[in-house]
Amino acid sequence: MTGVVLIALMLNALTVLLVLYLVYRADKAIGDFEPYLQDVEKMRGSIAKRGNEILEKTITVAQEMIRNAVYTSQKNIRQSESLQAEMENIMKVGIQQNLSENKQMIQKVTQDILKAYEDQFSSLGKEVESAGLAARQEVLDATKLRIAELAESMSSELAQIGKTADEKISSELTASQEVIKAYRDQKLKELDSKVYQVLSQVAKKTIGRTIDLSDHEELVMQALEKAKKENLL
Amino acid sequence: MVNQEGILTKLTEGIYTQEDLELLLGDVEEANRWVYKGGSVPLSKKISGSVSEGFRKKIESLESEENLPGNRKELAALFRNLLENLEKMVKAKLTLAFAPSDEFLTKLAGWFEAQTGKKIVLDIQIDESIIAGCRLEYSGEYRDYSLGEKLEAVLDQEIKGLV
Numbered sequence: 001m002t003g004v005v006l007i008a009l010m011l012n013a014l015t016v017l018l019v020l021y022l023v024y025r026a027d028k029a030i031g032d033f034e035p036y037l038q039d040v041e042k043m044r045g046s047i048a049k050r051g052n053e054i055l056e057k058t059i060t061v062a063q064e065m066i067r068n069a070v071y072t073s074q075k076n077i078r079q080s081e082s083l084q085a086e087m088e089n090i091m092k093v094g095i096q097q098n099l100s101e102n103k104q105m106i107q108k109v110t111q112d113i114l115k116a117y118e119d120q121f122s123s124l125g126k127e128v129e130s131a132g133l134a135a136r137q138e139v140l141d142a143t144k145l146r147i148a149e150l151a152e153s154m155s156s157e158l159a160q161i162g163k164t165a166d167e168k169i170s171s172e173l174t175a176s177q178e179v180i181k182a183y184r185d186q187k188l189k190e191l192d193s194k195v196y197q198v199l200s201q202v203a204k205k206t207i208g209r210t211i212d213l214s215d216h217e218e219l220v221m222q223a224l225e226k227a228k229k230e231n232l233l
Numbered sequence: 234m235v236n237q238e239g240i241l242t243k244l245t246e247g248i249y250t251q252e253d254l255e256l257l258l259g260d261v262e263e264a265n266r267w268v269y270k271g272g273s274v275p276l277s278k279k280i281s282g283s284v285s286e287g288f289r290k291k292i293e294s295l296e297s298e299e300n301l302p303g304n305r306k307e308l309a310a311l312f313r314n315l316l317e318n319l320e321k322m323v324k325a326k327l328t329l330a331f332a333p334s335d336e337f338l339t340k341l342a343g344w345f346e347a348q349t350g351k352k353i354v355l356d357i358q359i360d361e362s363i364i365a366g367c368r369l370e371y372s373g374e375y376r377d378y379s380l381g382e383k384l385e386a387v388l389d390q391e392i393k394g395l396v
Contacts (some may be wrong), residue, residue: 203388216329224341
């Protein structure tokens, strides 16, 4: 029993020694990689620094480009405005000059036309004067002739008008007489109707009161018998 | 068993004109309103002073003859039925030139009942312009048997002859 325990203790001791040896070997291996890790860390820092430098430079260049673009645009705008003002000025001057030239040209042409008309009318005037005298005589002659014709025509027309007026008056008189007759007939009819109504009312009021009660009752019964015969009941 | 036909005949005794009928309708409606009022007192007593004396006496007579139902519900139904029958009564419109006496109205009513075999209510109108005779409206028909109508025809003929 004791032997077995001793063997077990020895095996444990060997195991511990083996573990310690493996730990030693691992630590040494890690120590071998340490320089490489430091190099990698240095490279990473260097790359990051270089990247930052590139980024800053890029931003600076971009800002510069934007400033240049803005400046160029403003410059172009100023130039455009200046050019526009210059062109407007040139146009104004050109238009005024053109107007002035046109005005002068029109005045000249007008004066020429007027002068040409004046010359023509002065020659025509004499011709018109002589032609006018001849025409006046012709008109006078024609007028005299026309007046004579009109006088004759008017005389016959007046006679015709008188005849037509007589006929119209006669016709109107006949129509008026017919209207009066119709009116008289109408009034007579109305009068007849009124006479009839008055007569009827007077008869109804007087005759009814002259009949005594027994006769009234008898007449009613006779009427009802008649209704019976006519199958009303 | 209540004889509704008999009650209707009794109540319409002496009813000749439209005015009589309207009065009777008013009395029946009033009696109907008293059916459930006034406790167990006889109806003829309850309606005293509210209806015409003639109608009250007819109700009293029917009560004494035990011709009215004792049950209030049945009595109310009887009155409702009576109202319907009264409103359905046949009418004749008669226009006269004079105000008829009661005797003549009775004679007229009797004559109509004899001719038609049923009770007829007369709607009497007075119009002196008809002079004499009558105008009659019955069952949708109209006839003028008045002297006024004849007189107008004669006058019309005479006027036409003059014109």
